[in-house]
Amino acid sequence: xxxxxxxxxxxxxxxxxxxxxxxxxxxxxxxxxxxxxxxxxxxxxxxxxxxxxxxxxxxxxxxxxxxxxxxxxxxxxxxxxxxxxxxxxxxxxxxxxxxxxxxxxxxxxxxxxxxxxxxxxxxxxxxxxxxxxxxxxxxxxxxxxxxxxxxxxxxxxxxxxxxxxxxxxxxxxxxxxxxxxxxxxxxxxxxxxxxxxxxxxxxxxxxxxxxxxxxxxxxxxxxxxxxxxxxxx
Amino acid sequence: xxxxxxxxxxxxxxxxxxxxxxxxxxxxxxxxxxxxxxxxxxxxxxxxxxxxxxxxxxxxxxxxxxxxxxxxxxxxxxxxxxxxxxxxxxxxxxxxxxxxxxxxxxxxxxxxxxxxxxxxxxxxxxxxxxxxxxxxxxxxxxxxxxxxxxxxxxxxxxxxxxxxxxxxxxxxxxxxxxxxxxxxxxxxxxxxxxxxxxxxxxxxxxxxxxxxxxxxxxxxxxxxxxxxxxxxx
DNA sequence: CGGCAATTTGACTATCCTCAACAGGGGTGG
DNA sequence: CCACCCCTGTTGAGGATAGTCAAATTGCCG
Numbered sequence: 001x002x003x004x005x006x007x008x009x010x011x012x013x014x015x016x017x018x019x020x021x022x023x024x025x026x027x028x029x030x031x032x033x034x035x036x037x038x039x040x041x042x043x044x045x046x047x048x049x050x051x052x053x054x055x056x057x058x059x060x061x062x063x064x065x066x067x068x069x070x071x072x073x074x075x076x077x078x079x080x081x082x083x084x085x086x087x088x089x090x091x092x093x094x095x096x097x098x099x100x101x102x103x104x105x106x107x108x109x110x111x112x113x114x115x116x117x118x119x120x121x122x123x124x125x126x127x128x129x130x131x132x133x134x135x136x137x138x139x140x141x142x143x144x145x146x147x148x149x150x151x152x153x154x155x156x157x158x159x160x161x162x163x164x165x166x167x168x169x170x171x172x173x174x175x176x177x178x179x180x181x182x183x184x185x186x187x188x189x190x191x192x193x194x195x196x197x198x199x200x201x202x203x204x205x206x207x208x209x210x211x212x213x214x215x216x217x218x219x220x221x222x223x224x225x226x227x228x229x230x231x232x233x
Numbered sequence: 234x235x236x237x238x239x240x241x242x243x244x245x246x247x248x249x250x251x252x253x254x255x256x257x258x259x260x261x262x263x264x265x266x267x268x269x270x271x272x273x274x275x276x277x278x279x280x281x282x283x284x285x286x287x288x289x290x291x292x293x294x295x296x297x298x299x300x301x302x303x304x305x306x307x308x309x310x311x312x313x314x315x316x317x318x319x320x321x322x323x324x325x326x327x328x329x330x331x332x333x334x335x336x337x338x339x340x341x342x343x344x345x346x347x348x349x350x351x352x353x354x355x356x357x358x359x360x361x362x363x364x365x366x367x368x369x370x371x372x373x374x375x376x377x378x379x380x381x382x383x384x385x386x387x388x389x390x391x392x393x394x395x396x397x398x399x400x401x402x403x404x405x406x407x408x409x410x411x412x413x414x415x416x417x418x419x420x421x422x423x424x425x426x427x428x429x430x431x432x433x434x435x436x437x438x439x440x441x442x443x444x445x446x447x448x449x450x451x452x453x454x455x456x457x458x459x460x461x462x463x464x465x466x
Numbered sequence: 467c468g469g470c471a472a473t474t475t476g477a478c479t480a481t482c483c484t485c486a487a488c489a490g491g492g493g494t495g496g
Numbered sequence: 497c498c499a500c501c502c503c504t505g506t507t508g509a510g511g512a513t514a515g516t517c518a519a520a521t522t523g524c525c526g
Contacts, residue, residue: 118351142375143426193376
């Protein structure tokens with residue numbers, strides 16, 4: 001029995017395209033690895049030497065200008081795929097935001113395996129197409145939305161992505177939701193193309209307007225999802 | 234002999250992965266179509282009914298906010314692939330910027346064909362991964378760069394993409410380059426996340442500083458590529 | 467030549483950034 | 497256990513960049 005049988009993302013990651021024996025072969029060329037917050041798995045500009053599946057945790061994909069400004073260009077969650085198969089250099093770094101566990105492969109090994117398993121390539125293609133769609137939608141936010149719209153869009157997206165983690169009983173307040181963000185204020189700013197001060201001001205504005213509550217630095221309670229969605233533009 | 238044999242992008246588009254008989258089969262389910270500037274092939278939000286290869290011309294991929302602000306999220310050139318295979322709705326419209334010729338397929342037919350031809354899916358995967366890289370790089374521009382940096386980056390990218398079209402003899406001015414942009418000022422603004430006025434002011438500033446020349450509305454001569462690259466941030 | 471749309475220019479404004487000071491809170495060491 | 501410290505986040509004041517609104521200009525096409 002391979003370790004994959006116990007993998008929590010077995011049926012959601014690209015591995016879902018493989019049967020038992022194929023999975024064993026893939027398992028043979030991969031290994032799991034833990035990453036601590038702030039630790040990087042891949043650096044911007046280096047040539048692509050490894051790819052991975054996310055098993056647990058949240059990681060950011062980010063690029064920097066020469067003078068140090070950062071833009072987070074993607075955020076990956078369990079079952080997501082990271083890295084750049086089939087040559088080239090990776091255009092962005094990959095860094096853990098939380099404690100994370102990933103299943104890493106040497107890119108060369110993975111490339112060879114993928115070419116022999118079209119069903120895996122198909123899954124990877126579907127995933128990549130979805131990621132491209134999501135990324136392009138984010139460009140509208142970066143290019144055309146105001147700070148208020150960016151913040152609202154961000155909180156709406158986080159609600160969708162983080163799902164029902166720690167949901168309150170939805171009786172008297174059906175759409176009240178509780179989020180624990182995997183981001184610092186600076187990281188939120190780097191996702192939205194804003195400064196940390198602007199993000200902070202938007203948070204306090206939303207709190208003063210009764211749309212959200214901020215019980216702690218990393219937690220947000222959404223009191224009025226409709227108002228938030230309306231502000232998202 | 235299928236019409237593909239005469240196709241100018243035969244060896245660059247995803248079709249390059251197919252042999253003669255496979256190509257004939259693909260040809261049987263596709264047809265070429267001409268599009269005039271401003272005409273749309275795909276609309277934002279509709280479910281994905283067709284995909285295509287670009288044979289000639291330039292097209293934009295764009296999304297809009299509800300209140301009409303537009304962001305161009307991609308620009309495609311000959312040999313590029315457009316559309317969203319494998320279900321879903323298209324998140325952006327596709328509109329011709331110039332006279333264009335495309336080779337269109339019903340999405341259902343294309344999906345079925347692709348699943349039976351792993352080499353085609355592989356080519357499509359490589360292309361999609363490259364497009365994702367390019368898109369993410371553009372996010373850094375949208376989120377973190379100033380208007381001046383955006384304009385310079387845009388002109389540098391256009392120089393690379395449009396290649397040697399109409400190059401002057403590079404003797405006395407080795408890096409002087411002539412571009413004919415496929416964009417109006419408004420469209421440049423929609424690519425860069427700026428307003429048309431800001432784009433116009435940046436053009437005149439670059440001209441006054443002797444970095445570029447503007448012989449006509451759609452033409453740019455780059456007089457000092459080094460200065461431009463330096464400004465790109 | 468006239469009409470129309472695209473672009474440029476100008477004046478003014480708003481949003482967001484910058485710089486700076488302050489507050490909070492979680493952890494450590496006394 | 498408490499005090500302190502450091503890091504993160506918040507708040508404030510002022511300024512710069514890019515947006516808005518309006519008018520003038522260009523150049524394209526009949």
